[in-house]
Amino acid sequence: MLGNLIGPEIKELIEERNFAALREAFSDWAPADIGECLTEIPEDEQAIVFRLLPHAMATEVFEYLDTEAQEKILKAMGHIEAARILNDMSPDDRTALLEELPGAAVAQMLQLLSPEEKAVAQSLLNYPDGTVGRLMTPEFVTVRESWTIAQVLDHVREFGRDSETLNVIYVTDDHGRLIDDVRIREFLIRPTTTLVSEFRDHQFVALRATDQASAAYDLFKKYDRAILPVIDSEEKLLGMVTVDDILDIQEEVTTEEMQKMGGMEALDEPYTTIALPRMIKKRATWLIILFLSEMLTATAMQNYNEEIAKATVLAMFLPLIMSSGGNSGSQATTLIIRAMGVGEVRLRDWFRIMRKELLAGLSLGVILGLIGFFRISLWQFLHIFDYGQYHWVIALTVGVSLIGVVMWGSVTGAMLPFVLRRFGLDPAVSSAPFVATLVDVTGLLIYFNVARVILHGTLL
Amino acid sequence: MLGNLIGPEIKELIEERNFAALREAFSDWAPADIGECLTEIPEDEQAIVFRLLPHAMATEVFEYLDTEAQEKILKAMGHIEAARILNDMSPDDRTALLEELPGAAVAQMLQLLSPEEKAVAQSLLNYPDGTVGRLMTPEFVTVRESWTIAQVLDHVREFGRDSETLNVIYVTDDHGRLIDDVRIREFLIRPTTTLVSEFRDHQFVALRATDQASAAYDLFKKYDRAILPVIDSEEKLLGMVTVDDILDIQEEVTTEEMQKMGGMEALDEPYTTIALPRMIKKRATWLIILFLSEMLTATAMQNYNEEIAKATVLAMFLPLIMSSGGNSGSQATTLIIRAMGVGEVRLRDWFRIMRKELLAGLSLGVILGLIGFFRISLWQFLHIFDYGQYHWVIALTVGVSLIGVVMWGSVTGAMLPFVLRRFGLDPAVSSAPFVATLVDVTGLLIYFNVARVILHGTLL
Numbered sequence: 001m002l003g004n005l006i007g008p009e010i011k012e013l014i015e016e017r018n019f020a021a022l023r024e025a026f027s028d029w030a031p032a033d034i035g036e037c038l039t040e041i042p043e044d045e046q047a048i049v050f051r052l053l054p055h056a057m058a059t060e061v062f063e064y065l066d067t068e069a070q071e072k073i074l075k076a077m078g079h080i081e082a083a084r085i086l087n088d089m090s091p092d093d094r095t096a097l098l099e100e101l102p103g104a105a106v107a108q109m110l111q112l113l114s115p116e117e118k119a120v121a122q123s124l125l126n127y128p129d130g131t132v133g134r135l136m137t138p139e140f141v142t143v144r145e146s147w148t149i150a151q152v153l154d155h156v157r158e159f160g161r162d163s164e165t166l167n168v169i170y171v172t173d174d175h176g177r178l179i180d181d182v183r184i185r186e187f188l189i190r191p192t193t194t195l196v197s198e199f200r201d202h203q204f205v206a207l208r209a210t211d212q213a214s215a216a217y218d219l220f221k222k223y224d225r226a227i228l229p230v231i232d233s234e235e236k237l238l239g240m241v242t243v244d245d246i247l248d249i250q251e252e253v254t255t256e257e258m259q260k261m262g263g264m265e266a267l268d269e270p271y272t273t274i275a276l277p278r279m280i281k282k283r284a285t286w287l288i289i290l291f292l293s294e295m296l297t298a299t300a301m302q303n304y305n306e307e308i309a310k311a312t313v314l315a316m317f318l319p320l321i322m323s324s325g326g327n328s329g330s331q332a333t334t335l336i337i338r339a340m341g342v343g344e345v346r347l348r349d350w351f352r353i354m355r356k357e358l359l360a361g362l363s364l365g366v367i368l369g370l371i372g373f374f375r376i377s378l379w380q381f382l383h384i385f386d387y388g389q390y391h392w393v394i395a396l397t398v399g400v401s402l403i404g405v406v407m408w409g410s411v412t413g414a415m416l417p418f419v420l421r422r423f424g425l426d427p428a429v430s431s432a433p434f435v436a437t438l439v440d441v442t443g444l445l446i447y448f449n450v451a452r453v454i455l456h457g458t459l460l
Numbered sequence: 461m462l463g464n465l466i467g468p469e470i471k472e473l474i475e476e477r478n479f480a481a482l483r484e485a486f487s488d489w490a491p492a493d494i495g496e497c498l499t500e501i502p503e504d505e506q507a508i509v510f511r512l513l514p515h516a517m518a519t520e521v522f523e524y525l526d527t528e529a530q531e532k533i534l535k536a537m538g539h540i541e542a543a544r545i546l547n548d549m550s551p552d553d554r555t556a557l558l559e560e561l562p563g564a565a566v567a568q569m570l571q572l573l574s575p576e577e578k579a580v581a582q583s584l585l586n587y588p589d590g591t592v593g594r595l596m597t598p599e600f601v602t603v604r605e606s607w608t609i610a611q612v613l614d615h616v617r618e619f620g621r622d623s624e625t626l627n628v629i630y631v632t633d634d635h636g637r638l639i640d641d642v643r644i645r646e647f648l649i650r651p652t653t654t655l656v657s658e659f660r661d662h663q664f665v666a667l668r669a670t671d672q673a674s675a676a677y678d679l680f681k682k683y684d685r686a687i688l689p690v691i692d693s694e695e696k697l698l699g700m701v702t703v704d705d706i707l708d709i710q711e712e713v714t715t716e717e718m719q720k721m722g723g724m725e726a727l728d729e730p731y732t733t734i735a736l737p738r739m740i741k742k743r744a745t746w747l748i749i750l751f752l753s754e755m756l757t758a759t760a761m762q763n764y765n766e767e768i769a770k771a772t773v774l775a776m777f778l779p780l781i782m783s784s785g786g787n788s789g790s791q792a793t794t795l796i797i798r799a800m801g802v803g804e805v806r807l808r809d810w811f812r813i814m815r816k817e818l819l820a821g822l823s824l825g826v827i828l829g830l831i832g833f834f835r836i837s838l839w840q841f842l843h844i845f846d847y848g849q850y851h852w853v854i855a856l857t858v859g860v861s862l863i864g865v866v867m868w869g870s871v872t873g874a875m876l877p878f879v880l881r882r883f884g885l886d887p888a889v890s891s892a893p894f895v896a897t898l899v900d901v902t903g904l905l906i907y908f909n910v911a912r913v914i915l916h917g918t919l920l
Contacts, residue, residue, distance in 0.1 A: 166645040167627040185626035224704040226686035244684040262794025271799040297779040308772045315775040319757040327893040334722025339731040432892040433787040
């Protein structure tokens with residue numbers, strides 16, 4: 001059984017240049033493990049180790065590497081070796097490599113391909129970036145519904161070798177149009193004289209080559225499939241997509257969503273490799289928007305200049321109150337964005353959610369309000385800080401404001417994703433920072449107005 | 461081809477109680493689509509529509525429903541119907557239903573099962589919650605390596621009907637120990653006289669029944685599998701897990717991570733159904749921790765009471781400066797948590813990341829600083845607000861503070877996940893609110909100390 005067996009002994013073998021032992025050691029490893037091992041060793045040694053692998057294994061290992069490593073190893077290889085790998089790669093993995101390379105390198109690599117593989121590679125690269133066509137493998141087995149199972153199995157034995165998977169067999173009509181997908185089990189549990197038309201269920205789900213790759217995930221999840229056929233606008237079968245490619249896509253989608261929720265544009269490339277100016281641009285946009293919005297706090301504060309001058313103690317609790325509103329808003333907005341993302345909450349649920357958040361916000365506000373009230377009273381009582389003779393009204397102002405601000409933060413944070421979605425925007429942009437900014441301005445108004453009422457006749 | 465065909469006509473048919481037409485309409489729908497349709501109609505009508513489905517289809521549709529809906533439909537059914545569904549369900553889906561039910565309901569449902577199915581259900585429920593054992597289907601086909609392909613195919617034809625999938629055939633030894641997993645394609649592309657031992661590759665990856673389900677996802681992803689075998693501590697084959705179950709688990713893991721990043725404990729149950737007190741508890745803990753930490757701002761502010769009294773204008777820009785630090789920190793921490801989550805950044809990368817964030821923070825700080833400086837000068841120039849004769853030193857204080865705070869926020873936000881991981885904690889708890897709170901306190905110190913230096917001799 002395999003697992004994470006990458007031990008120090010492999011590194012030693014590489015250092016010692018003990019290639020015979022290394023080749024021996026790798027012989028019973030899985031390609032994914034060798035691939036992982038390769039990424040752990042220095043780049044200049046990767047190509048050396050790579051050459052030790054038997055040819056069939058080499059291509060499989062190569063497919064597990066990331067694009068950057070693949071590019072470097074190809075460059076370090078001779079033309080003949082590189083051509084062999086590129087021709088042997090499964091078309092979807094090859095597309096993933098080629099789409100990341102600069103135009104000149106792509107042209108160079110296409111020259112290394114056999115005429116057939118070149119045609120396949122070019123047709124896949126013709127699909128727009130981010131579509132299902134780019135993920136597709138155009139290697140599949142099709143059968144006709146008039147065939148018997150025996151005929152199907154003979155056909156598969158003859159032509160199945162090149163197909164990435166034989167888990168699903170596709171049934172097409174006279175015009176190459178997909179009319180059914182049948183799981184291999186259906187062929188294996190019946191007498192071989194049975195006709196395909198006798199048991200095919202006339203039900204299939206297919207992707208279009210021009211569908212967005214991110215939308216494909218939903219289809220995979222909804223129908224619990226590990227593989228889906230891809231058709232063109234005339235329903236002709238073009239290829240198939242496997243769930244492992246979709247897992248990668250889903251990881252990217254989650255990354256984008258998280259980055260938006262963190263208050264920035266999605267980077268669209270790995271953090272470790274993105275060029276600094278490009279990353280700064282992606283982050284600056286939202287940071288500036290938030291900054292300009294937050295300037296409203298300065299404008300709002302102008303109206304309370306007089307209050308602050310009379311009672312500087314009010315400024316002291318300003319950060320505490322504003323951040324509490326922001327934090328409760330961040331909680332609420334995260335919960336709702338995610339619940340929307342997994343389809344648990346829909347637009348029409350807004351009223352039920354608002355009621356729930358009103359109650360949650362009230363409870364949380366009361367908890368924080370009480371803590372705030374007792375903190376101020378305690379400091380006064382223990383002579384840690386002297387808030388003056390009106391300390392208890394100050395404590396009351398802080399406590400009451402906290403209730404209002406936390407309630408307001410929870411409701412605003414929960415409702416913002418609904419508003420964004422209602423207007424066709426991505427709810428994920430109602431990020432924690434965005435909600436915090438929104439709640440900061442309004443929290444300020446709540447605080448100073450509570451202060452005006454409660455402190456009237458004493459401090460103000 | 462199937463898709464989202466749930467139209468208003470179905471609702472009409474239900475309202476009209478036109479069951480014949482409804483049965484007809486459903487006949488060429490996929491189970492997943494009927495399941496989705498069922499969730500859209502009122503609960504009391506779900507069971508009625510459900511009864512219209514042919515028996516084989518009914519179980520499949522049932523498996524696509526969520527636990528709550530399943531429970532309600534079972535209750536609305538007679539014993540005979542419920543027993544049929546429960547016995548026909550695939551064991552992994554049945555476990556998912558049973559583990560959500562109260563003990564009494566589980567006992568009642570186990571009584572409805574045949575002795576064999578009951579034994580299976582009970583053995584699966586014996587695995588701890590959240591382990592691979594709970595996701596497993598103990599229905600598989602095993603063969604011996606001494607068999608020919610013809611023998612394998614005969615065996616599959618006889619015993620394969622109950623297996624959830626035949627995409628992978630398992631090879632066991634004399635003691636029932638798993639010694640290989642072979643994809644069905646390997647049997648189909650070779651002459652039927654070939655021995656299994658001639659082509660099996662001696663390489664397989666297996667889960668243990670006691671493994672954490674969330675860890676299984678990594679194995680699925682690393683080895684690009686759609687199905688993995690499950691073994692016990694003696695390497696005996698117990699069952700298998702399919703990738704669709706893993707997708708569900710991964711969705712839950714992502715939800716937990718996002719909720720932590722939003723500044724709370726993971727809810728561990730859907731937002732829509734969690735009881736209010738339980739949700740408040742999950743949210744209150746972190747909110748209180750953050751509140752208590754944020755109190756440090758009030759303590760810090762005590763030291764600058766004098767400055768605020770002399771220059772109330774300083775208080776005016778406090779929220780702006782603090783929030784800018786929090787926002788840049790939120791961006792940095794989100795990027796790093798996610799990059800760690802997908803394995804792109806490791807502990808040893810901390811120095812490289814710090815350097816990158818120092819530069820990013822400096823650039824972003826300069827951008828915001830310049831905007832802040834010009835905003836104040838512009839307001840003064842346009843007579844929107846009068847900052848007094850020292851307006852330009854105030855503008856300078858705000859600008860310089862912003863550079864410092866944004867830089868500090870970016871570096872703190874980026875380094876916090878490293879610190880947490882270094883001490884064995886989950887980096888995801890370095891949430892946006894947590895970083896904002898941390899940066900608030902320090903941001904305040906930066907701001908007032910910059911003010912002391914720059915405003916010395918003028919306002920202070």
